[in-house]
Amino acid sequence: MRDLSRALGYCRVSTQRQHTEGHGLERYIERLKQYGLTEEQIHWDIESGASDKRKGYNQVLELVRSHQVDQIIVPCFDRFTRSALGWEVARQELQKFGVELVFLDGGSLDLDTPEGLFTSRILAAMSAQVRDKNRYNAIQGHRYFQEKKKIYQAVFGFVKDGDRVVPNTKQYRDTDKTHAEVALLCVEMFIASGELSKTIRRLTDKYGLERVGKYKYEDFPRDVSSFRRWLSNPQLCGMVCYYAFDNEKKVILQSEHQGIISVAQHQQIIQILSTHPCGRRKYVTNPLVGLCKCAECGSTMEKRSTKVNGKTYEHLKCPGAYPKPRQLKKCSVRTYFRLEGAIDAAIQALKGKAENIAENMPIETTEEIPVEILELQQQIFKLKQLNDPDFNSTIKIKEQKLETTIKTSELNVVADAGRTQVLRNIASHFGFWEVVTREELTAIFHELVAEVVCSVSARSQSFAARLKI
Template sequence: MRDLSKALGYCRVSTQRQHTEGHGLERYIDRLKQYGLTEAQIYWDIESGSSEKREGYNKVLEKVRLGQVDQIIVPCFDRFTRSALGWEVARQELQMSGVELVFLDGGSLDLETPEGLFTSRILAAMAAQVRDKNRYNSIQGHRFFQEKRKIYQAIFGLKKDGDTVKPNLDPYKETGLTVRDVALEIIELFLDTGNLSATIEYLCNSYGYDRHRIKHLDFPRSPSSLKRWLENPLICGRIRYYAEEKDKTLILDSDHEGIIDLETFNQISALLERNAAGRRHNQANPLVSLCYCGHCGRRMRKITLTRSDRNQRYHNEYLQCLGAKNRAGKEIICDYKKFYRYEDAIASVIKALTTKASAIASDLDRDEEIQVPSEIIELQKEIIKLKALNDSDYQPVIVKKEQKLETLIRGLESNAESTSRRYEEYLEVLQIRNSWDKLSRSELTPIFQDLIAKVVCSTKADGTHCFSVDFNT
């Protein structure tokens, strides 16, 4: 019978996809449990084995330093680390504490013997070599696909066609619609509601909650996956490379047929950007992050108070100073505990906007010269210098810089276009006084967040509440 009272298990996978699609992490954890470890004894990460910032990995080493461990059970060596240098650091910790590294696939490492040390270094070098080879192959694959403008895989609404994709005209379940039809319906729904969750809820009610076993043949079923799908330029006939690395992301023109045009894609991007700037996606609260206490300067928060009256419940919304709230570990710094009616604050902001509407509209209506980022200017200079050298060896570098320049310019144009469209909508609202009553809170949110800098809540000597509004423009 094994004594596992001071043993810990550790496992990891490198990517979220390995976890969700390959179920690798679940299999490793299940094997560790079969070995005899409890759930509380098992630590895990979804991160590269070369990283020394893994949370689970560092918790294991912390327990080693505290002398709480005599064995670490891992599926195999490279599930523990893929870094030769990282292994040397961890090895010293294990060796000093007399901890044995045990492998589920057989054997263990006795770090007290020269043979054990030698074997561990060989395993670390081999794991690092596999990591470097995978990384090299991945980079070369990216370059090859990028040069040939090939497409890795299809997304919902499209299907693979050799090295490219095309609209998917296959039937979607037994609905009488094609996969492309459903994809277009998703886009129309989102443009109409501006809400990711509401779009998904409608689709699930219409087409069922059962997922398709092939991922790209099913519509996105979470707000984050729907957002990624809507942001993917494949749907408008373009290609994106290095999507996971924002500083390296390239968006290039392609010959494949999309399911929407570029103008519609830009409308989607503007709506997603507006929701994000709707400060942190809180569409039901137009004043989120804008209100401050006029007595202590702390931020105000929205709260809902409920009262009952003759079997009826009433919900009233208020603003409360965070400095006057008794929170664990936070001292009360504001003794002014009165609540401000939330609707009064919204009404005051609308009144301030209406009063200053002509001035704001004038500022928004003024054509401003687009400021070209210094990065674009420097990149253009670099390309000119490299071309002037007339050296064929520099051609791959020039092509890469030109692709990056194209992406930056398109991004600048897209941002300018979405900003212009948003300002046109604001102008319409500002110039029609009676239009405010027709706007929902989700529609007020982007307007407030873009045009208002701060709302200060204070109380006059006679006890009446007042709100002062500072503008961004």
């Protein structure tokens, strides 16, 4: 019988989907238990094998360093790491403390012999190659979908039709409405209330708390963050979005599928959501949430509140100087900045800009027609002159794009006019800032302020506000 008193098990899968749908992690853990390990001896992660910040992985290495481990049992080599560099770092730890790496598939690595060392490096290189190949295939797949304007999956209100989506005309539950009609109602209710949680409560009161079906597109989201993502999805207005969670790569394109709301409604949704960045009331107490940046490392400042003798003091701190466990410290600014100081800096910047606009900007402005609109109008005119039925579909697509461009342009003009009007009110009404509420400050700041940079010099705090206009 094996002596596993000083052994640990480790396994991982790369994604949550592999865990929930493929049950890969469950299978690995079960195999480690069958080998003879207890649940307390098994560590695991749901993360890429290329990452050296895996929680379970680092727990295993910490136990190795504390001389508590003689063996690490893994299903196979790539479940331990997929990084050649990461393996070299871990290998040095295992060699230093005399720990053996054992595989459930059979065999182990004797890192004290040239053969074992060579084999381990070959396995690390092969694992890294598979990782790179998977990544390459994923990137090529993204590019192909983007070039063809294909849609990965439908959201509530739509259903997949090949590589496209169409409004879901299936009856919703036992109502007299379709899924698409209920989705439109969700949007209208949110625009009317302007609050995510309130809209969800009204919808669940009307249609029930339990979701319909097993797929996400079959019902509206019941939690605030998911409902927020659904509302902001351009698919609702006939567009398609790629790299939605990467602001640098994010691309929104006009699609050929029919939307269930207008572009104007979608822009209105985005505008409302921008005034409540986190969608939760508790964040309204910080009107500059997401806007304050550290001058040294560029991190977004976090708010901290403390109570002293019944009085609440609000401060901002740099997360780079106060990292979470297992994260590296990347900033030396450990100053707690006064939130009121940052708010005052933003107000002063707006006051100065308001006075300048009130004095110099004419009330009526003449807007030039964007070049893109003129070019589309000319292209449509020339195609219609050809009087060729083969071009009808092309004309229709260009007309839809023209309509979208015009609406977007009009919304930009309205947004600029709204900013100007706010600034005129600030400049013309005495005592405006003395009576404004925190909720109103939140809306004003997120409409007009780009960022507030917090810096410290000779123990003196300073704030520099940069406006969007």
